[in-house]
Amino acid sequence: MKRSAGILCPIFSLPSNYGIGTLGQSAYDFIDFLSDSNQTYWQILPIGGTGYGDSPYQSFSIYAGNPYFIDLDELIQEDLLKKEEVQTLEWGTSTSHIEYNTLYDLRFKVLKIAVKRFLNQPTKDYIDFCQKESNWLIDYSLFMSIKQYFNGKPFLEWPISYRLKEEGAISYLKEELKDEIEFWKVCQYFFFQQYFKLKDYANSKGIQIIGDIPIYVALDSVDVWSNPELFQLDSMRQPIDVAGCPPDGFSADGQLWGNPLFRWDVMEKDQYAWWIQRIKHQLRFVDVLRIDHFRGFESYYSIPFGSKNARHGVWEKGPGYPFFEIVKNQVPNAKIIAEDLGFLTDEVIELVKQCGFPGMKILQFAFDSRDTGSGYLPHMYIHNSVAYTGTHDNDTIVGWYTSCASEDREFANQYLNINSDQEIHWQMIRAVLASVSNLAIIPIQDYLGYNSNGRINIPSTTGNNWTWRLKQDELNETLSSQIADMTRLYGR
Numbered sequence: 001m002k003r004s005a006g007i008l009c010p011i012f013s014l015p016s017n018y019g020i021g022t023l024g025q026s027a028y029d030f031i032d033f034l035s036d037s038n039q040t041y042w043q044i045l046p047i048g049g050t051g052y053g054d055s056p057y058q059s060f061s062i063y064a065g066n067p068y069f070i071d072l073d074e075l076i077q078e079d080l081l082k083k084e085e086v087q088t089l090e091w092g093t094s095t096s097h098i099e100y101n102t103l104y105d106l107r108f109k110v111l112k113i114a115v116k117r118f119l120n121q122p123t124k125d126y127i128d129f130c131q132k133e134s135n136w137l138i139d140y141s142l143f144m145s146i147k148q149y150f151n152g153k154p155f156l157e158w159p160i161s162y163r164l165k166e167e168g169a170i171s172y173l174k175e176e177l178k179d180e181i182e183f184w185k186v187c188q189y190f191f192f193q194q195y196f197k198l199k200d201y202a203n204s205k206g207i208q209i210i211g212d213i214p215i216y217v218a219l220d221s222v223d224v225w226s227n228p229e230l231f232q233l234d235s236m237r238q239p240i241d242v243a244g245c246p247p248d249g250f251s252a253d254g255q256l257w258g259n260p261l262f263r264w265d266v267m268e269k270d271q272y273a274w275w276i277q278r279i280k281h282q283l284r285f286v287d288v289l290r291i292d293h294f295r296g297f298e299s300y301y302s303i304p305f306g307s308k309n310a311r312h313g314v315w316e317k318g319p320g321y322p323f324f325e326i327v328k329n330q331v332p333n334a335k336i337i338a339e340d341l342g343f344l345t346d347e348v349i350e351l352v353k354q355c356g357f358p359g360m361k362i363l364q365f366a367f368d369s370r371d372t373g374s375g376y377l378p379h380m381y382i383h384n385s386v387a388y389t390g391t392h393d394n395d396t397i398v399g400w401y402t403s404c405a406s407e408d409r410e411f412a413n414q415y416l417n418i419n420s421d422q423e424i425h426w427q428m429i430r431a432v433l434a435s436v437s438n439l440a441i442i443p444i445q446d447y448l449g450y451n452s453n454g455r456i457n458i459p460s461t462t463g464n465n466w467t468w469r470l471k472q473d474e475l476n477e478t479l480s481s482q483i484a485d486m487t488r489l490y491g492r
Helices: 025-036 072-077 083-087 100-120 124-132 134-149 167-176 178-204 222-226 264-268 273-285 321-330 346-355 397-403 406-416 424-434 444-448 477-489
Strands: 004-008 041-043 208-213 241-245 255-260 288-291 299-304 314-317 336-338 359-362 385-388 439-443
Touching: 004 444, 025 041, 025 178, 025 477, 041 439, 072 083, 083 100, 100 178, 124 134, 124 178, 134 167, 134 178, 134 222, 167 178, 178 208, 208 273, 264 273, 273 288, 273 321, 321 346, 336 346, 336 359, 397 424, 406 424, 424 439, 424 444, 424 477, 439 444, 444 477
Parallel strands: 004 041, 004 439, 041 208, 208 288, 288 336, 359 385, 385 439
Antiparallel strands: 241 255, 241 299, 299 314
């Protein structure tokens, strides 16, 4: 990876008239902004459909795209929707935050109109798509249809025959829900068509996309429902133990994520075929893949199911380097970033070195007295790393600076040579861009100087996360020139 720079901005954070960022014109405009700003990378978050809590890290499927991202204006251009069917609806009262309840109520109603018109004359491309993606699309569309049939309940609350995917019960619903099943298939067709058109445009402008692959999958997902043997579940599909992180200086209770844990011994028997297929699929959508919670491959934190917090978990051994040997053999050209944050042991550090993947350096962590921090100071960085001011899980620079402990602020001021009349976000951005890390990524909120109102996620909390959006016309030529000049100044 040569010396370069990029910007982190989730698709859902892009401006639009319909309540959430989409794969439409604003996404193309953002790519133009990146190009004009002398950037090489656009980092997005996972792009799967979201459920309770709206987290992109808790998706219904590791393969399916988020139907919310389907651009409605493009469907209007294709005569699948009429303007009045879309533009007369109230998509929310806020232009700066997503209102997911409104989206849920309206989006699928509108998409059903478009799908119905599309199915009047289904194209050969659609038929080919269904065949090509059948290894996941059939189960996904069935899962989502049954979920709607049971009023959106998690599959663990379905009647036992459906929860256990018994053939007799499933066969009945396949016929009963055939129209609904087709709806979910067409939505994925729309998503795939729009996404790959956008990706082609990005690549044509010299922009590469960095995507995320969460190590774990959501409990309420087609992946668990269809492959129970791969997860630590009992005979009724209830988890035995679940994922999380232990208590640390940031959280006395730790983090209880609730994802089911893998049966690594079972996965090993077929050379981790499930994982290989997953990685290959994700690399169709992105140019570089960031593996979230990389340390979980060395050892993972196992918490008894039903625990109220993460205090009583234990560390268990993961598959380690033999897993990545197989990945490198099966996917030899994969460009991977290791999210090596959190509680790191010598074994985790060694695994990252063995793999040769660039790790992550978060500047905010360097000044936090609750943590050792020293490895995150820019003069400690190495070339084979990705430097950030912060990630989607951190506060913005301005938000952090105004709320951190006074000793942390004083340390940052001293290290960065900050005077009171200087803008903290530009000074921290400058430090990241000036570092020796081959790649520097800056969240768009930091370039804009947002306070905590621009924060995307507070880990281990629900509500008010994953909602932040750019406003129209915030990304102007003045900002673009400023970013481009600084990027060139530091040889990126």
